[in-house]
Amino acid sequence: MDPRNNPFSQFDWNEFEKYFQGILPQNSDISKKTNWIEDYVRQVLKDNVPDMQSASNAKRYDTEIVETIEHLLFKIKIPDRAEAQKLKVFTANHQIKLESKDNREIQWFRLPHPVDPASCKAVYKEGALQLLLRKLGKEEPFYQATIEFP
Numbered sequence: 001m002d003p004r005n006n007p008f009s010q011f012d013w014n015e016f017e018k019y020f021q022g023i024l025p026q027n028s029d030i031s032k033k034t035n036w037i038e039d040y041v042r043q044v045l046k047d048n049v050p051d052m053q054s055a056s057n058a059k060r061y062d063t064e065i066v067e068t069i070e071h072l073l074f075k076i077k078i079p080d081r082a083e084a085q086k087l088k089v090f091t092a093n094h095q096i097k098l099e100s101k102d103n104r105e106i107q108w109f110r111l112p113h114p115v116d117p118a119s120c121k122a123v124y125k126e127g128a129l130q131l132l133l134r135k136l137g138k139e140e141p142f143y144q145a146t147i148e149f150p
Helices: 013-019 035-048 052-056
Strands: 063-067 071-077 087-091 095-100 105-110 121-125 128-134
Touching (some): 087 128
Antiparallel strands (some): 063 071, 071 128, 087 095, 095 105, 121 128
């Protein structure tokens, strides 16, 4: 290959090896051991994402879904009322996002059916945050686009 067309011909491999400080395995070991990749990624995330550990240990809530012909009742079980009062709920066509009042994402939920997010009525009762959402029709609406002929 012509060195002028090879992007690696000017690459400083010694500098590369110094940067990775010996964490890369030797060529003969690379096909046998791949756990070094996971260790490296974990270390980079730990060094650069300070809240990673607390996010992975965040509380996960149990849910229950009740479907009717026109609605979806999504229940998020939160027995402690004071804990529920510290939360915000966001809805989209196919998912629900739960956040704390200080804007930390807590949990995402995927919905089994598309809903109208603006129709959401949320109430806390019987130890659960209950969200009533109107289902969207089974068929996606089509809108005619105007074709321009300049």
